[in-house]
Amino acid sequence: MKSFNLSIKTVDTLNSNINKKDYIDSLGLFKLMFRRESNIIIVIPMSSNENILKKYIRKLMRYKNYLLKWNNITIILQGFCNDKIIHCQFKELLFPICYGDKYSIYSKAYDLACDYLDSYFYGKNLCDFCDNKCGYKKDFDLETGCCRHFEKHRQLGLLLGEKLVNCEYLGNNGRCNVKCLGCKLYTCPYLEKKGIKFKIKDIFPINSIFNWMQKIYIKSIIYAKKEDIMKGIMFLS
Numbered sequence: 001m002k003s004f005n006l007s008i009k010t011v012d013t014l015n016s017n018i019n020k021k022d023y024i025d026s027l028g029l030f031k032l033m034f035r036r037e038s039n040i041i042i043v044i045p046m047s048s049n050e051n052i053l054k055k056y057i058r059k060l061m062r063y064k065n066y067l068l069k070w071n072n073i074t075i076i077l078q079g080f081c082n083d084k085i086i087h088c089q090f091k092e093l094l095f096p097i098c099y100g101d102k103y104s105i106y107s108k109a110y111d112l113a114c115d116y117l118d119s120y121f122y123g124k125n126l127c128d129f130c131d132n133k134c135g136y137k138k139d140f141d142l143e144t145g146c147c148r149h150f151e152k153h154r155q156l157g158l159l160l161g162e163k164l165v166n167c168e169y170l171g172n173n174g175r176c177n178v179k180c181l182g183c184k185l186y187t188c189p190y191l192e193k194k195g196i197k198f199k200i201k202d203i204f205p206i207n208s209i210f211n212w213m214q215k216i217y218i219k220s221i222i223y224a225k226k227e228d229i230m231k232g233i234m235f236l237s
């Protein structure tokens with residue numbers, strides 16, 4: 001089996017001694033198809049502009065089949081900043097993009113989006129939980145915030161007079177056990193009043209990797225396990 005080696009380097013400024021490097025902007029299909037060396041060095045100038053980073057991601061995905069012919073790929077992230085979440089997310093996506101299959105690219109992007117949203121919420125009590133009741137539902141007898149659904153028809157049960165039950169995926173620690181990205185993206189009017197609302201285009205791994213149908217699908221599927229959501233994502237790819 002062919003072995004691959006991807007080396008990702010992060011630098012502030014590029015060492016001028018590096019010969020035979022290709023800037024991602026000038027990397028073209030012609031070069032990728034006809035170059036003979038076994039190594040390739042790709043320089044990516046990191047930006048704070050998500051659209052530019054998205055363009056680079058898309059370009060690497062488009063050229064993926066040609067990248068596979070190199071045993072050794074070095075990617076130099078020029079101007080990489082550890083404190084910038086999108087730089088870190090970009091870096092994490094590189095391995096599956098260069099060597100993984102479609103499933104592993106989508107899975108990585110999905111996990112990065114979940115991690116981002118978890119780190120946004122966990123430990124901060126943004127929902128103002130007090131005596132197990134969140135700020136939005138404090139006047140109701142509801143102790144699990146919005147992790148509840150109708151008993152049989154999870155979203156349409158209201159029309160059938162079904163009662164609300166706790167979501168079976170809610171862990172004892174109050175966290176979701178199944179990485180449901182659609183739920184994580186949800187914000188109720190209480191949070192929106194506090195200025196907390198997520199749009200797909202604000203979540204770099206989702207915005208840069210998935211197509212428009214996958215984005216709508218991800219946003220609309222709630223109360224579901226990651227592995228089931230991944231089936232839909234693959235179907236819509």
Ligand code: SF4
Pocket residue numbers: 127128134135136137144145146147186187188189190191
């Ligand atoms: S998102 Fe809104 S309804 Fe859900 S737990 Fe937070 S405050 Fe409560």
Ligand code: SF4
Pocket residue numbers: 146147148167168169170171175176177178179180183184222223224
């Ligand atoms: S699937 Fe949704 S409703 Fe159920 S525990 Fe996870 S986040 Fe809460």
